[in-house]
Amino acid sequence: MRQLIAYLVCIAVAAIVTLAFTPREGASVGETALNTDRMQINGLLNLGKRQVAVGERGTILISDDRGHAWRQASVEPRRQISLTAITALSAGQLIAVGQDGLILRSSDEGSSWHEVRYEPEAGEPLLGVWAAGGDQVFVFGSYGKFYQSDDAGQSWQVLALEVDRSHLNAMDGGSDGRRMLVGEQGLVLRSADNGQHWQQLPTFYNGSLFGVVRLSSQRWVTYGMRGHVFVTDDFGEQWQAIKVGNTQPLYGHVLLPDNGGVLIVGAGSSMVRLDGQGHLLGTSRQPGLGTLTSAVVVEGDQVLVAGERGVYQGSGNSVAVLGKGEQRHETR
Incomplete structure (x- = not known):
């Protein structure tokens, strides 16, 4: 077992x-x-x-x-x-x-x-x-x-x-x-x-x-x-x-530049963004990416995410956008 x-x-x-x-x-x-x-x-x-x-x-x-x-x-x-x-x-x-x-x-x-x-x-x-x-x-x-x-x-x-x-x-x-x-x-x-x-x-x-x-x-x-x-x-x-x-x-995260907090990624293309104080800024999903395991920030505020379907770099994958799409507060 x-x-x-x-x-x-x-x-x-x-x-x-x-x-x-x-x-x-x-x-x-x-x-x-x-x-x-x-x-x-x-x-x-x-x-x-x-x-x-x-x-x-x-x-x-x-x-x-x-x-x-x-x-x-x-x-x-x-x-x-x-x-x-x-x-x-x-x-x-x-x-x-x-x-x-x-x-x-x-x-x-x-x-x-x-x-x-x-x-x-x-x-x-x-x-x-x-x-x-x-x-x-x-x-x-x-x-x-x-x-x-x-x-x-x-x-x-x-x-x-x-x-x-x-x-x-x-x-x-x-x-x-x-x-x-x-x-x-x-x-x-x-x-x-x-x-x-x-x-x-x-x-x-x-x-x-x-x-x-x-x-x-x-x-x-x-x-x-x-x-x-x-x-x-x-x-x-x-x-x-x-x-x-x-x-x-x-499953994974990246610290964001300039004390911008942290972006956490996981299954279902889910993303959770917290600020530098650990407060929730928002949650979102990137359709079609499957399970995400990791992320990095390149070139200022451009975010690469990776997981089940390889490495993804989309035009909207910026620190300013990710994690602010579907802010919700209900939980179990």
């Missing part, structure tokens, strides 16, 4: 579908232009001039024109297993994670990747990755798996957390040492000393939490199943539910 739950959680976080994707052989990365509208994308990263996406069957895509055209990155070895998340460190160093404990590393802004960890015998997914600054980075996932690297992902050490083998889905933090980690069954952990010690907070929600985002040292937002969104103004001592009027699961 636990193995089944792990599999379902991975599907929920990434909304994986069985759409065909076969890498082209005999063509270099620069020669291969790809249509992404039939690819499941689970993680999206903006590096300024470059965007990087990861997803089904080991797919890693890069774009150097703000998401208009994509090409396939070089991955060695290329495994046909889903990648679930990606993050950036410094000096072009990136880390991506996926099923079977897979960890990939790039030192050239995503153009080429090599494998640094792989555990196929366990068959358990890594679900998230978070860069703490400098060369420190964490990856985490099913059954409480939690690894730390202090050399930009070249080597990893296992960290033990008292979470009763719960799945860990997302992490965020700041330079002041305050961090939060969320997971299944309403699990929320916090640390005030750069992760040396973790405290499990009292459960305020029994469903899975798929994301957490820091708005300030005191103000944090977490979200997950059935459209539930919660905000705290005291570093997790108390949480308030935000009535977004959405029962679709929420």
Whole structure:
């Protein structure tokens, strides 16, 4: 049963579908232009001039024109297993994670990747990755798996957390040492000393939490199943539910520029926008995009969203527009 739950959680976080994707052989990365509208994308990263996406069957895509055209990155070895998340460190160093404990590393802004960890015998997914600054980075996932690297992902050490083998889905933090980690069954952990010690907070929600985002040292937002969104103004001592009027699961987010708050995306093409204080600005849907897993802001206020149907860049996808279409306040 636990193995089944792990599999379902991975599907929920990434909304994986069985759409065909076969890498082209005999063509270099620069020669291969790809249509992404039939690819499941689970993680999206903006590096300024470059965007990087990861997803089904080991797919890693890069774009150097703000998401208009994509090409396939070089991955060695290329495994046909889903990648679930990606993050950036410094000096072009990136880390991506996926099923079977897979960890990939790039030192050239995503153009080429090599494998640094792989555990196929366990068959358990890594679900998230978070860069703490400098060369420190964490990856985490099913059954409480939690690894730390202090050399930009070249080597990893296992960290033990008292979470009763719960799945860990997302992490965020700041330079002041305050961090939060969320997971299944309403699990929320916090640390005030750069992760040396973790405290499990009292459960305020029994469903899975798929994301957490820091708005300030005191103000944090977490979200997950059935459209539930919660905000705290005291570093997790108390949480308030935000009535977004959405029962679709929420899977990913992007912090908006100039303290513009956060945009949260999820199933049913749903979008929830909060301001910098964690107050609801509105909800909307982008018809025809299916499940959304991630979003980034490029070129000022242009938003790229990604998920079940690849990466989407529409003419109306701006910070000024998204999240202000169908403001509703009813909830369950």
